[in-house]
Amino acid sequence: MDAVVESPLVMLDRAGYRLTGPRRAVADLIASRQGHFTAAELVGDAAMRRLGIARATIFRTIEVFEGVGAIERIDLPSGDHAYIACEPAAHxxxxxxxxxxxxxxxxxAGLAGVVGRIATETGYQIDAHRLELFGLCPTCQADGATASSS
Ligand SMILES: [Zn+2]
Ligand SMILES: [Zn+2]
Ligand SMILES: [Zn+2]
Structure with a gap:
């Protein structure tokens, strides 16, 4: 194993998907995104760049990317779903x-121990878990983000 980050397209290719124009275009849109994004935001990006890709195609392509692990879905506190591109590394x-x-x-970071304890306490064989943490990044803290709830 080397440290080269695989592009989403390489992952698609290996999973047997054809690298169609729309898939390449959506990979491009994802690569140019900072932070997480929603399907609707990608649709907006595609429209702004006049890519001419149908909304349904973008949604389906996102699912394909998620299926091969090139992007991960996260559930926001608002209840919305967003996606982030991230290295398909270890858990x-x-x-x-x-x-x-x-x-x-x-x-x-120590969670394995907590999960193990929960398994012992409940008698479950725990196979998977999801955990997302939300807050303010250092940059936004430095920007003086206020606690106003407007
Ligand atoms: Zn990640
Ligand atoms: Zn974990
Ligand atoms: Zn931030």
Whole structure:
């Protein structure tokens, strides 16, 4: 294993998907996004660039990318779903800025122990978990983000 980050297109190719024009275009849109994005935002990007890709195609393409692990879905506190492009590395979690949407990968950092204890206490064999942390990133804190709830 080397440290080269695989592009979403490489992952698609390996999974047996054809690298169609729309898939390449959506990969491009994702690459130019900072932080997390929603399907609707990608549709907006595509319209702004006049890519001429149908909304349904973008939604389907996002699902394909998610299916091969090139992007991950996160559930925002608002109840919306967003996606982030991230390295298809080992199991990890995300700390997400609620203001600018930047996401940082974090490892399990002791969580494995907690999960093990829960397994022991409940008698379940625990196979999977999801954890997302939300707050303000250092940049947004420095910007003097106020606690106003407007
Ligand atoms: Zn990640
Ligand atoms: Zn931020
Ligand atoms: Zn974990």
């Amino acid at each position: 990890h979690h995300h700390v997400v800025c609620a203001r600018c949407g930047r996401a940082t990968d974090v490892d399990d």
